[in-house]
Amino acid sequence: MEMTLLKVHGSMNTFYMFEGEEHEDYAQLAIQLSSIDQDIDGILVILPSTIAHAKMRVFNTDGSEASMCGNGLRCVARFVCERDGVTEAVIETMKASLHVKKEETLNDKIETYAVEISPISFALNSLPMSYLSNSEWLHKPLPFISEEIPFSAVSVPNPHLIGIVPAALQKDTSHQQKWAHYFNEENNYFSDGVNVSYVTPIENGIFVRTYERGVGFTNACGTAMTASALISCLAGLVPYGDVTVYNPGGMVKCAVSKTEDTIRLQLTGNATYLSVVKFNWSSSGENSCILSTEPLDEQTDYKEFIEQVTTLSSQFV
Incomplete structure (x- = not known):
């Protein structure tokens, strides 16, 4: 079966989207594509929805399905908004239907979208995590790892x-x-495994490196960056509001607001199209192959943007 795929990225978290x-x-398709193109972190599947503008499913390179992907959601948001001729939409994901919207471009050239990140839970059984008889774990060392590193557990989702x-x-x-x-x-x-992020405060924000469940080290993980911004706010490392988050793939803005018991999270960053790819997919994988690739010119603008904003994080990458 011949398919048309868009190769896309949010903060260099790279996917095939269709x-x-x-x-x-789609689990098998993700495995096949990742074996052919080792640059990708998975696939984004855009499906019809009865409750939203569209439904998103995310499959990692090992075929496992993720409940959410903040970087991928920005790319899906762009596709759906452009397809439907709107600037705001609702995308159904595994755990929630999330609001997305087009934002002002990062530097007059880069397509930029803001996406809601939800639901949020600090309950260990939501990850799930089991450690002694604890129900939460916030900003405390795990002694079997280190007495010096405060760890926090959160699902988003x-x-x-x-x-x-x-x-x-x-x-x-x-x-790490x-x-x-x-x-x-x-x-x-x-x-069920877990995404592990190491966070370091830097001037004007934080730097985050993530080992993503089902993928390994990645240039960026949208939900990890947003969760890291939240934990950094709770720990008093940065003020609530817009948190600048640097990562090996670039930079995003994470908005963190807290009123009484209500926390709201929003992730804003690029949604960049790299190329249009024709792919022949066979269920056995025997004849699966990329038939053609048509590069797009958006990555040049993104590289120029990253050169401007990553001076502070270059010491880590």
Whole structure:
């Protein structure tokens, strides 16, 4: 079956994106595409919805399905808004229907979208995480890892374990690699695995590096950046409001607001189209191949933008 795919990225979190039908085996397609193109972090499938403008499903490179993807949602938001001729829409995801909208471009050239990140839970059983008899874990060391690193657990709705670390642990990723790999194999703490982010405060914001469940180290993870901004606000590292979040793939803005018991999160950043790809898909994978690739020119503008904004984070990447 011949398919037309868009290769896209949000903060260099890269995917193939396309409109599809619910019945197809997209887990197998994700595995096939990632074996052919190792630059991608998964696929974004845009489906019809009875309750929203569209439905998004996200499949990682190992075929597992993610409940949400903030960077991917921005790309889906752009596609749906342009397709339907609107500037705001609602996208159905696994756990919630989320509001998305077109924003002013980051530098007069880069397509920019803001997306709601929800639901939010600090309950360990929402990740799930099991550690002694605790029901929450916020800004406290996990002694079996380190007495020096405060960790927090939160689902948004993807599960995240977030550590606040010194710059040395950003430059040398072996510590993060060791524990993230451990937590995403059979272990006593995270039965379904977990996204592990290390966060370091820097001038005017935070730097976040994420080991993504089902993927490994990634240029950026939208829900991880948003969860990291939230934890940084709760810990008093940055003020509530718009938090600038740098990552190996670029920069985003995460809006964090808290009133009494209500927390609202919004992620704003690029939604960049890289190329239009013709792909032949066979269920067996025997004849699956890329037939043609038509590059687009949007990445040039994104690279110029990143060169301007990543001076502060260049020490880590």
